[in-house]
Amino acid sequence: MKRYSLLLLLFSVFLAALAPGAAWASAATPVAAPANAPVEPAAGDGEAALPAEEHPPAVTREVRTLRAGTREETEVYILRAAEPGPTVMIVGGVHGDETSGYLAAGEIKDWIIDRGTLVVLPRANSDAIARGRRTSTGGIDLNRQFPVGKEPATELAREIWAVVEEFQPVALLDLHEGWGLYRRHDSVGQTLITYPAGDARRFANEAVQYLNTYHVKNRSTYRFRVVGPPVAGSLARKAGADLGIPAFIAEATAYRTLKATRVRWQKAFAEEFLRWYGLIDREERVVPKEYRAAA
Numbered sequence: 001m002k003r004y005s006l007l008l009l010l011f012s013v014f015l016a017a018l019a020p021g022a023a024w025a026s027a028a029t030p031v032a033a034p035a036n037a038p039v040e041p042a043a044g045d046g047e048a049a050l051p052a053e054e055h056p057p058a059v060t061r062e063v064r065t066l067r068a069g070t071r072e073e074t075e076v077y078i079l080r081a082a083e084p085g086p087t088v089m090i091v092g093g094v095h096g097d098e099t100s101g102y103l104a105a106g107e108i109k110d111w112i113i114d115r116g117t118l119v120v121l122p123r124a125n126s127d128a129i130a131r132g133r134r135t136s137t138g139g140i141d142l143n144r145q146f147p148v149g150k151e152p153a154t155e156l157a158r159e160i161w162a163v164v165e166e167f168q169p170v171a172l173l174d175l176h177e178g179w180g181l182y183r184r185h186d187s188v189g190q191t192l193i194t195y196p197a198g199d200a201r202r203f204a205n206e207a208v209q210y211l212n213t214y215h216v217k218n219r220s221t222y223r224f225r226v227v228g229p230p231v232a233g234s235l236a237r238k239a240g241a242d243l244g245i246p247a248f249i250a251e252a253t254a255y256r257t258l259k260a261t262r263v264r265w266q267k268a269f270a271e272e273f274l275r276w277y278g279l280i281d282r283e284e285r286v287v288p289k290e291y292r293a294a295a
């Protein structure tokens with residue numbers, strides 16, 4: 001039996017040597033590919049030959065301008081994944097001095113989603129951002145211009161609300177900052193303000209627990225809490241009440257924190273939000289986990 005196998009092997013090697021482009025022959029004389037050559041999947045191997053990150057899901061991006069030609073001019077980004085799914089909306093820059101909200105939203109608009117539609121309005125109040133103030137010219141607080149059950153009170157608020165009505169998001173997240181700490185100061189810093197429609201409370205509790213575990217180092221001072229509902233006149237309140245959808249205001253505190261930390265908190269909330277509502281599938285986090293729960 002052994003002898004038969006050896007003969008068979010020798011015969012196979014002989015045949016292979018005769019065959020043009022035989023596997024062993026080409027393996028023995030590899031052709032070096034240039035370092036930056038694109039990786040081609042081998043014929044018949046299918047997509048499995050490539051790591052997943054080389055096949056980002058197709059996302060189309062539409063950009064629209066609100067309040068065009070005015071000092072409130074600002075862009076809204078509509079990201080659509082190839083795979084159909086729910087629509088959600090993320091907003092930043094409603095208050096011009098709450099830096100981390102619009103910086104985070106400015107990054108989120110470039111994220112890749114796996115399914116559905118993500119509407120991002122990174123700099124909702126560009127006039128207030130240019131002023132570096134909470135309010136826009138004339139002292140108008142954009143987050144008091146969205147009365148429940150009524151037409152929004154300013155042109156900017158009406159154009160923003162028209163986007164909400166057009167896309168009918170299943171949930172909305174508005175990124176803000178508080179100057180202090182909830183319960184220690186007269187501030188909502190380190191809260192996720194929640195309009196309790198649908199599964200809002202379940203998401204809020206999970207998201208806050210996730211951030212407190214992996215993104216808050218000093219938990220006795222900086223742990224996030226779920227509070228609510230959003231203040232009357234706010235975009236989140238109107239979205240929650242008029243559309244009956246889960247709506248949230250993330251409030252990162254500026255109290256003795258780095259801007260980079262606050263941006264990370266905002267992005268972590270946004271990522272968990274997209275994951276919860278089904279727009280992101282991947283296990284791998286856009287915002288990597290940093291801290292572990294104490295053993």
Ligand SMILES: [Zn+2]
Pocket residue numbers: 094095098176177
């Ligand atoms: Zn704010």
